Amino acid sequence: MTKSQIKGVGRVRAAVKGMPGRVRVAVAREIEAGAQDVLDTMRGLVPVRTGDLAAALSAQVDGDGLRARIGLLSRTAARERFYWQFIEFGTKGSAERNIPPMPASPFMGLGAGSQRAGHRGTDRPGDRRRAVRRGGAQIADQKMTTEVNRWVYQRLTAALSAVPPLPAVPVYDVARPGQALPYVQISRVVAAKQDRLTDLKRRWLVTLSVWSAYSGQAECLRIMGRIRGGLHRRRGDLTDDSGNVSGRVVLCTVLTEATSPEPDGLTFMGQMSLEILTEQL
Numbered sequence: 001m002t003k004s005q006i007k008g009v010g011r012v013r014a015a016v017k018g019m020p021g022r023v024r025v026a027v028a029r030e031i032e033a034g035a036q037d038v039l040d041t042m043r044g045l046v047p048v049r050t051g052d053l054a055a056a057l058s059a060q061v062d063g064d065g066l067r068a069r070i071g072l073l074s075r076t077a078a079r080e081r082f083y084w085q086f087i088e089f090g091t092k093g094s095a096e097r098n099i100p101p102m103p104a105s106p107f108m109g110l111g112a113g114s115q116r117a118g119h120r121g122t123d124r125p126g127d128r129r130r131a132v133r134r135g136g137a138q139i140a141d142q143k144m145t146t147e148v149n150r151w152v153y154q155r156l157t158a159a160l161s162a163v164p165p166l167p168a169v170p171v172y173d174v175a176r177p178g179q180a181l182p183y184v185q186i187s188r189v190v191a192a193k194q195d196r197l198t199d200l201k202r203r204w205l206v207t208l209s210v211w212s213a214y215s216g217q218a219e220c221l222r223i224m225g226r227i228r229g230g231l232h233r234r235r236g237d238l239t240d241d242s243g244n245v246s247g248r249v250v251l252c253t254v255l256t257e258a259t260s261p262e263p264d265g266l267t268f269m270g271q272m273s274l275e276i277l278t279e280q281l
Helices: 009-017 021-045 052-056 075-080 084-089 127-135 142-159 218-231
Strands: 058-061 068-071 118-121 183-193 201-215 234-239 245-261 267-280
Touching: 021 058, 021 068, 084 245, 142 183, 142 201, 142 218, 142 234, 142 245, 142 267, 201 218, 218 245, 218 267
Parallel strands: none
Antiparallel strands: 058 068, 068 118, 183 201, 201 267, 234 245, 245 267
């Protein structure tokens, strides 16, 4: 289940309801079109083996036309495709059974979650549609991606270094099968243009996975707290492969933090999403 909250939605909805009928119709059309854009993007992000999970995703606009639900909307769809959580958050694998970890492939995290593994889009009219068009499928060039990934890695390594009594927590791009726990993995880096007038500014969404063998959530929460302390509201320089400054991180913000139980019902994993605003020199 993914959840997020957008403040001020009630005031926006109340204002829209007080508008003339033709305006409400136009807003409802924008909500419907935006929901379809989000649905198309989610389907495009789902790893495909049989195509069943992507096909089960759907969008539904509420009766007032001011809210949309996107995702696995029916109880049956959510129950039969319970494995969406393993795809969204990844799995830590099992060294004893020679099962490698599966990296997270987030696709449900595009909007606010409903209670049935779906998304309830409650943004201001048109915001979702514009946001998806700006960033839905635009992936930055490999050079810029590497520089942002390097900055995140350096910040994580510093934040998770050994500070007695807390031990160091290793950070990986791709963890080896059977990797000792705990560790943090940079699971995904996705970017979109931040400024329509220039390619120099970008908005990045970074997904971090926190793996723990600890019984309960305590270790995950402790590691996530250290990550927040080291990255939230931080700025810094981006460097190229030669160590030259190529740009800067205008602002890094922790957007979401979540923990979820593993199939064994005892251990937990954590997932964090970051928003990073950068500007090239």
